[in-house]
Amino acid sequence: MNFAVLQFPASNCDQDAVHVLQHLGHDARLLWHKEPSLGTVDAVIVPGGFSYGDYLRTGAIARFSPVMQALRRFADNGGFVLGICNGFQILCEAHLLPGALVRNRSLQFCCETVYLKSATADSPFTNKIPADKWLRVPIAHGEGCYFADDETLAKLRARGQILWQYCDESGALTDAANPNGSLLNIAGVCNERRNVAGLMPHPERASEGILGSEDGRLIFESLIETLSHSTAAAVA
Amino acid sequence: MHRSMKAKIVITPKKAVLDPQGKTVQNALIHMGYAGFGAVHVGKYIEVELAGADPQAVRQQIDDACRKILSNPVIEDYRFEIE
Amino acid sequence: MHRSMKAKIVITPKKAVLDPQGKTVQNALIHMGYAGFGAVHVGKYIEVELAGADPQAVRQQIDDACRKILSNPVIEDYRFEIE
Amino acid sequence: MSEPAITPELVAKHNLTPEEYQKILEILGRTPTYTELGIFSVMWSEHCSYKNTRPLLKGFPTKSATVLVGAGEENAGILDMGDGIAIAFKIESHNHPSAVEPFQGAATGVGGIVRDIFTMGARPVCALNSLRFGELSNPEVRRLFSGVVSGIAHYGNCFGIPTLGGEVYFDKSYEGNPLVNAFCLGVLRHEQITRGAAHGVGNPVFYVGPATGRDGLAGAAFASQDLTEESAEHQRGAVQVGDPFMEKLVCEACLELLATGAVAGMQDMGAAGLTCSTCETAARAGTGIEIELDRVPQRAPGMTSYEIMLSESQERMLVVVHRGREEEVQRIFDKWDLPWAHIGTVTDSGRMVVRHGGRIVVDIPAKQIADESPVYQREAREPKYLQEVRAFRLDGMADTLDAVGELKRLLAWPSIASKHWVYRQYDHQVRAGTVVLPGSDAAVIRIKADSLPVMSAELAAKVGDKPVPEKLLALSVDCNATYVYLDPYEGGKIAVAEAARNLACSGAVPLGATDNLNFGNPHNPEIFWQIQESVRGLADACRAFHAPVTGGNVSLYNQNPGGPIDPTPTVALVGLIADPAHITTQWFRDEGDAIILLGDAVDLADPLRGLGGSAHLQVAHGKKTGTPPRMNLEKEKTLHTTLLGLIQSGSVKSAHDCSEGGLAVAVAECCISQCVARGTPRLIGAELNLTLPPGVRLDALLFGETQSRVVISVADHDAVKVVERARLMGVPAARIGTVGGAPLSVAVGEARLTWSLQELHDLWWSSIDRLMQ
Ligand SMILES: Nc1ncnc2c1ncn2[C@@H]1O[C@H](COP(=O)(O)OP(=O)(O)O)[C@@H](O)[C@H]1O
């Protein structure tokens, strides 16, 4: 497969995303935020980092980059997009995903490993994750508390757009397992059309044995599986 | 005439959004022994210097900027005045 | 009579101190094509609900709280009004 | 603009002695201008010139076959780590700025050290920090502690560098004068080493980064004074604010720029900003430099030449470009949307000439000011308090009656308790290289191909498609300042030995060291003696472990109204792990494994049995006294080689060194310190069977801090073989127990002590959280 990884001025997990995709045997290249077009790609990763120092609000400024206009067209055409951490925040700010991410309830940046439960296997990003498997994946963010109004939350639930939730070791969605105060323990969601998803945890940091967990691979592999069945690469 | 103006923008978290910072400040105030302090809300204050011409057009622009970038309508409200 | 009041506090970076946030927002606004926007300063806005009695005493308390915990006098200025 | 007249008072205000002023008159052959006086003042401050410590630093081992750039030559030293790859690393203090404004002080400390590393042409890949604060019961200390930690987190996280580890101690002596030492390591290919030298007469000099403001004016001089109420107040108007976003852009742009080959030399504007960077680059190249202040981007109107030259605005770099290649430079700066300006030229005059408003405001010989700063041989005198320290005996102090309670209190003591409240605020995994996270003895990071800076076309052609082999580095930063206070020489040795032991426990061999000497006022002969003795200790130990010192930092005048801080010569050691299979962590792994103590249970030659200066004395008896445990470097070295041999043979499942709190704390940590995920520790019990050697007290056996000891676990069937092998190597070794069961239980003779792991874990894990709530 052929992936583009967006690169904003202070993206800092861009290289990690490229690394893991290449490690899984796929083509991945960085795409500078000033690029007006994506070229031909199968899927796009919006990586983590601090796009514009995260001044104002996380992801607020990045959303206006030229490459984001191209990304919007790509997504509108059904192209697959995965936002990780800051990438998730950017996609929410750009209204490609519902809701918003606000400051952790601890008011502190939080870097630790969490358990993630996939709420559904029926998505391009979760289809290879066994129902009884909680992923062990790190988080690293200061503003990862997921918020949406009640009406939006109800819709997300009804349509199965909640993809990942923070859980404990036994899979329970407890408050103690929630690292940032996210509503419904939400760690990641997708759009209504199910081609755009975002999550706060970092699967790219948990995709190699030497890093202590390979669970994150399942997310990339789900996407790759989906891509191998989808007909033509979307172009934008 | 080109006047030098200033937009003073206040952005506050929507009521439904968790405001842990407000809570923390409130607790700190209580801790310091200040009596009679109620709820605290913490938001952002943005000041924009404006070289622009006509106040009406500027007002329009600031409102636009507030909606599009300075605030996020999902979680925040904004208000501003121009001086 | 006990009146219900509100303190509206604005905390801004001191003039001499670097305000990277303001600078970044300013650049973004310029990039987005807002003409005539000059320097931008980003600070904090805090609203405190006051149950307290006499406005004079409250004013003193808020000032104290601003100095001691709400602002960082090393790099920030504050001002407030009570309504 | 009228400048103040140069008076003796003004000279004194600049921290220059009358003799130093005489020397300035000799160098210039005239009265300095006000701006020149400012320049001499910062260049000759301790921070920039090491005038009080230079003779001592000569004692460090600084050369070895692997040293590519030695200590003091450049902004950071560089070591070879094989396969054409090198590492640049250094530690630096930001103590005084952090005392004034903890968040920004610590943040800019990180920014400064990161710049020192990419200035060398290296890509920064990880950071560490070493922190000291007063006691957490004091609300002001809590404010400093949380401000410093969030400042480090803010800068490092946003820049995108993993903060892999560090240390934090709490002690009254740091009240009001916290220590904030930040370490950064970068990697590069040998050919990519960049010099901070202004080579090439006629080459243009560029300024890149944000505009200059009145930030941190004369910060270098400030760092070289006692911290008084007044200086803190004075400093207030000028606090430096860091912008990690800008730094990230500057770093990426500089690395991209270096790959063009258009750069002749590069230096960051750190302490003393434009002054230091112009002076030093010219001095290193033996050239001169001429700059025009009107071209320097300025944030505030009406800045004087004095202010512009001495400003410490952050995230700025000075870049000397090969003539004719200016456009490439501009293209890259523009790509990254960075402000830049062409501010001057390299000359052959040997002088640093500064123009402002059409006038020459500075004209001084660069080499003399940079290299001929005054050097002082300060008077050293053994401190009086040491007599009392040495006289301390255990006689009047009863042995423990409550070992169960005392271990709990030790684990909850903030200096021993888990530091996860700190490191969970740091992104320690960004760049997907962290193999051992904070929480074990040493952090381990893998260096992969994409960790290296981009290559120039020329270098890429030379290197070809040869894949870069992945490397594993282990890092640890250590210093038990209580030991140093009680015996500077032994304490100095122990700081290095503990760092080296932490590396050995993780499976690494030391490559090199960097140190940060944090002390009080050197004009006090007793403090100078502390410096001298502890440096001697550090040097001897670095020699013993074949760890050349590649550079470091000196921070003096760390005092508060209550007196000087405990002498704190922090040491960071970097080591190489040869094979991923050798990576070892500190927690017990499998039920039924044998627990083996390598090293003596107690040092019988030590009359205090390892309790002098121990955490136990401090926590259970409120005493910070007694001669600290002895450090025999030969013995320690043998322990490390033996442990590494065992690790390489594949028989070691876990290894943890005994440090503060002795054997009991070490074993408890082996049982409770593995963190699987949020709220999910892995607790694994142990059953120890200890014997009290004749004449040894129970508290000494459990909590004594006898040096050169490591607790390992091995498969039951390997135990006999491992013990034999260790003994054969000359390391005392004994099986002391077995991994498994629900509690931690220790049998000593008749006595049987038992602890619930849940309780121990809670005390150890959550103590700092609770104190910070
Ligand atoms: N300031 C800090 N920043 C990051 N990690 C830290 C910090 N302080 C302590 N740690 C981590 O906590 C663990 C225990 O630290 P410490 O008690 O100093 O270990 P040791 O006694 O083995 O040197 C180590 O992994 C260390 O890196």
Ligand SMILES: [Mg+2]
């Ligand atoms: Mg250790």
